[in-house]
Amino acid sequence: MKLASLKHGRDGSLVVVSKDLSRATSASAVAPTLQAALDDWANCEPKLEALYEELNAGSSESFAFDPAACDAPLPRAYHWADASAYVTHVELVRKARGAELPESFWVDPLMYMGASDAFIGPHDDVLVESEDWGIDLEAEVAVFTDDVPAGTPAHLAGKHIKLVALVNDVSLRNLIPAELGKQFGFYQSKPWTAFTPVAVTPDELGDAWVDNKLHLPLIAKVNNVQLGAPNAGVDMTFDFAQLIAHAAKSRSLMTGTVIGSGTVSNKGSLLGSCCLAEVRCLETIASGKPSTPFLSFGDSVQIDMLDEEGKSIFGQIDQKIVKHTPPE
Incomplete structure (x- = not known):
């Protein structure tokens, strides 16, 4: 459905x-x-x-x-928690800046609570005040849950997944270091989260939905040029049941909670990346500095996933980066 x-x-x-x-x-x-x-x-x-x-x-x-007439499936959600389930992506980012990856990252998921009042539609503009903030896309998979009791273990958490969608979790990369330096998490650096036109029930995904993972390539493009298409079911260290259990460790989750996978990434893959930060990290490792710029005003982002017949499952996210002029 x-x-x-x-x-x-x-x-x-x-x-x-x-x-x-x-x-x-x-x-x-x-x-x-x-x-x-x-x-x-x-x-x-x-x-x-x-x-x-x-x-x-x-x-x-x-x-x-008409996908352009769509809002996010849940325009206002009670709870948005975004993870970094592809630890190989985290490992790469840290390697590019010469930092070691703590062993705990492989057994304890990274997760933050984001702004669930800021969900936007698949064709809505991404409004940002300054290009200097380092505008980036992050193509992800997300699930919608029903009520999840506190302390629900991973082996029971999968039954709480009711819908699946794709996400562009916009990041302002140049604002992140100062925010994380305060040791209090993301806020200003995570302004918008856009969703595909439709959310689907897991049964709609057929054999592609296995072990609480979506085993299909996630296609990310900038200005209609493919950035990458890594398989969302590969190198996902923590499946969605594990992420839900992590989020519900000490509190119940309300119906309508949305859990994001984090940037989809395949280790050592030639299939490309789902965010520009990863591309820049690979360039830094290879040549000492990045050469690919972050997004500029007028650029566009496309995110999609196709079934075995080459047809879009969720509809496409297709949005432009637009300069925001704040009130005076």
Whole structure:
């Protein structure tokens, strides 16, 4: 099943989207928003699934699906926790600056709580005040959960995954060192998180969803030129069940919690990268300094994932970097 939120107020209007992403139908008779559907998932899921089947069979009223009319599937989420599940990426970044990787990173996930009020749609502009802040994309996979009790172990956490989507977790790289230097985590350096037009139930992914990982290439482009397409199921040190268990170690997670994988990365891969920081690290290791610039105003970012038939599963993130002028 594929679900989206059309732009409407602050929380969007829930629609069911056809498998080929060409048509959509209103889900207002079931739930007005995705959060409302998740809050009553036991009752809403079978009704939404029935709508999905009717839509794909062409037996329901529908309209042309426009990804540009979409907000994030959850425009406002109660909780956004982003991990760094691909430890090989962390290892590379630290190697580029001559720092050792603590052994604990391989057994204890890195995770921070981000701004869940700042989710934006797949075609929304990325507004940034200054190019000097080091604008970067980060292509990730994310999952949406139902209520997760505190202390839920990893072997039980996977059942709490209700939806899967792709993410562009925008990073302002040149603001990060000063923030982390305060030893209090990210804030200003993580301004926007954009989502694919649709979120899908895990069963929609078929054999690509195995062991709480999504085993398909994640395609990241800048100005429609491919940056990389590493496989999201490869070199993922911590699967999503482990990440959920980590997040719920000392507190319950509310329905609508979104957990991000962190930048998808394959060790030693020729398939490329999902962020510019990794490209710059590889350049630094190879020649002593980076040569690839961060994003500039007017640049565009595309993020997508294709099924075995070469068709987009989630729809594409396609957004421009635009200068923000603050109020005076």
